[in-house]
Amino acid sequence: MASHATPTGKTIKIPGPDHPITIERTGSRVVVTLAGQIIAETHDALTLLEAGYPVVLYIPRKDVDMTLLERSSHTTYCPYKGDCAYYSIPSGGERSVDAAWVYENPYDAVASIKAHLAFYPDRVDTIEVDSAAVVLR
Template sequence: MTDTITIRKAPGKWSVRSGGAILGETNNALELLEGDKDPVIYFPRADIAMAFLDRTNKVTQCAGKGDATHFSIVNKSSVTENAAWSYENPIDAVAEIKDHLAFYPADSIKVEQL
């Protein structure tokens, strides 16, 4: 299954916002392409304001990437449950996404290229 996953440096600068707060900006995002799914942008944790994220108990499994832990976004006005995920120990074929976070598409979350 991992032969359908491609990871590359995402071109340019990327931002993620939620509830009006900028959670992070980076020039070091990764773009993960998997089959015919939409591309997913992964942000380095070092470029994310982790104080806005609370780890949850949700864990999902992907044969091509491993186990994903999930995080809720918590700000003054709202909580967006299980809004982000991270592969803490991805399988070797996608090791580049370790220490990165991706965000689910939602009305309250904006991932965009600047």
């Protein structure tokens, strides 16, 4: 596995056979709802598959109603993707604290998720794909 450190000392790892990451266009309509409101709706979602983790749908920021989200002070770091910022959805109460995340400046290997948000399935009511009410859990 290839890795190196940033000037701030954070390790950057490159996806490979031991930790694969693939990103593809979802090719379906995706709708995220919470408390009777559409939080996001898009035909331009990306599907990210990472090693043994569950599938994650990344939705372009332009297709998220950002007026319903509130930037959180919570941050994390992924050596494969970079620094991660979080958003809460006040209409969901405590359940929806840090419900969405974004890599605003992702590493080159995952650059296509820049300006895309992902949602925790258990912190929203539904994440529907193709209006089929497929709920990611």
